[in-house]
Amino acid sequence: MTDYPSAPPPGGFNQYGVPNAPAAPPEQQQRGPRPKSVDLAVKLMYVGAALSALSILASLLGIDAIREQLEDQGDLTASEIDTAVAVGVTVGIIGAVVGAALWILNAVFCGRGANWSRIFGTVLGGLAVLFWLVGLTQEQTALSLVLGAVQVVVAAAVIFLLWKPESNRFFKPAPSYR
Structure with a gap:
């Protein structure tokens, strides 16, 4: 019997006909090292979270100012003023907690190179x-005024750092697999 060479295996298989191992999904691919601009942006996001948490204190310290402002209007009863102050402070506290959580969430995902998080953070x-x-x-x-101003400066710095050219390379989307 004569031995004839066999045809090469079809694509996706090794020489023994065994399927090649699939490529790692995009979320498991290794990215290059995180650039310093992204490192600094992530640190500033944690600063932003701390500033949001501090604004809870500002809400609590502003209770008297809110009450005086409502009393100066003169058309609200004492009960309505109490309710408005409670709602205002509660909204301030909830807003601060949600703000801190969003800063932290964004820091984690931007630190991992998630481009959607960079866009979300910009918005x-x-x-x-x-x-x-x-x-x-x-x-x-x-x-409240000072905390707000510092948070705006921090947010602007984070946005600037996340869109620098070296950051763009880090956030470049991984190739898709079909």
């Missing part, structure tokens, strides 16, 4: 600036 940073500007039209404590 949140823009909203932070907008809300701070709207807040300037309302009476607030000096602490």
Whole structure:
């Protein structure tokens, strides 16, 4: 009997006809080292979370100012003023907790190179600036004003750092597998 060479195996199989191991899914692929700009942005996001948590204190310290502002309007009863103060402080505290959680969530995922998180963080940073500007039209404590201003500066720095060229390479989407 004569031995004839066999045809090469079809694509996706090794020389013995065994399927090749599948490539790692995108979330398991190794990225290059995280650039310093992203490292700094992630650290600043944790600073932003701490500032959000501090704004809880600002909400609590602003209770008297809120009450005085409502009393100066003169058309609310004592019960309505109490309710408005409680709602205002509660909304402030919930907003601060949600804000801190969003800063932390964004820090974790941006640190992993998730491009969606960088985009989400940019949108949140823009909203932070907008809300701070709207807040300037309302009476607030000096602490609230300063915390808001520092958060806006931190958000702007984070956005700048996340969109630097070296950061862009880190956030480049992994190739898709079909």
